[in-house]
Amino acid sequence: MMSSAVVAADERVERSSLLHRLVARPEVGALTGAVGVFVFFASFAPVFVQPQSLATVLYGASTIGIMAVAVSLLMIGGEFDLSAGVMVTTASLVGGMVTYEFSANVWVGIGASLLVCLALGAVNGLIYVHTGLPSFIVTLGMFLMLTGLNLGITRLVTGNVSTSSIADLDGFASAKMIFASDIPLGVTSVKVSVFWWLALVALATWVLMRTRAGNWIFAVGGMSASARAVGVPVKGTKIALFMGIGVMAWLLGMHLLFSFDTVQSGEGVGNELIYIAAAVIGGCLLTGGYGSAVGAATGALIFGMAQKGIIYAQWDPDWFKFFLGLMLLLATVLNAWMRRRVEVKK
Secondary structure, eight states: OHHHHHHHHHHHHHHHHHHHHHHHSTTHHHHHHHHHHHHHHHHHOGGGGSHHHHHHHHHHHHHHHHHHHHHHHHHHTTOOOTTHHHHHHHHHHHHHHHHHHTTOOHHHHHHHHHHHHHHHHHHHHHHHHHHOOOHHHHHHHHHHHHHHHHHHHHHHHHSSSBOOOOTTSTTHHHHHHHHSOEEEETTEEEEHHHHHHHHHHHHHHHHHHHSHHHHHHHHHHHOHHHHHHTTOOHHHHHHHHHHHHHHHHHHHHHHHHHHHSSOBTTTTTTHHHHHHHHHHHTTOOTTSSOOOHHHHHHHHHHHHHHHHHHHHTTOOGGGHHHHHHHHHHHHHHHHHHHHHHHHHHO
16 A cells, blocks of 8 residues: 555656756747647638748748847847847848949848858857956947947948949849748748748757757856866857847848849847847846747747738737737736746745
8 A cells, every 4th residue: 555655646747847847948838829820810810820820920921030040049049139139131132232342243242241240140159258348238239339330331331321223233033032932832832041940940950959059058147157167168158149140131131132032121120129038028037047049939939820820810900909918918027926836846
């Protein structure tokens, strides 16, 4: 009797442990919310579930999700980047203006844009690690500088607030195929940015869960002093994370450039908050050390569904920001509640 009672108790502990591990995953709350949002809009707008509509939703999510991947890694590492939104515009402007003003092959502009974005990310990281200023302040300064530079340099070089069209220049067709093409998929087509997004989520998840670099990211975000004491390159890791923001800004900037072949210099302001909100909805903690790329991707998907779902339901789009704010608050409360439940069971 005693033996069977012990076995039964052990089995109950095992079942609780499995549930505990599931609830402890940062993306669980976002996945639950995503299912709820999908069912909600599918009920009010049947067109929402049509293949072309779903492709449009995925495209909208990808333009947020590409940056949200890098932002989530940076937040897990304990930092923010408020310059991410305008850096995307900077990437597009550099690529377009270098190509047009020098009558160069568009791949020259693409390369120049990548170098500039890597440099901007490195500057953010170097200033942060060498001054000790909060990343919020460092990147806010970069945000303001890039906002002014985007407008000032574009107006100085082109005499206008937008770049000139590069659609007729050499290399445009091949670049458009890589960065902004439509991929046939069944009865509809899907933007290539969706596949870039999914590939990046898979890569980031692998890095976080299966590599030493992933352990470093969690360590520097959770407790950087302890991480430094055991030999983790804290400064190098944080600089690399800021440079990762630059790479994703470049990729999304190239997508925008080759989707429209011209760029408005004032775009991107405010998008950094959407990227951060997607990561927070996906389970990333503002204090660092916790989160996932899958969760950030799910947060971006929620944004994409809300943005297009309101249109398909023929509701007033003025309510879009209210809906996103509500989702952010609900997701944050749910994530906090789940974290408390996990800590109580430890």
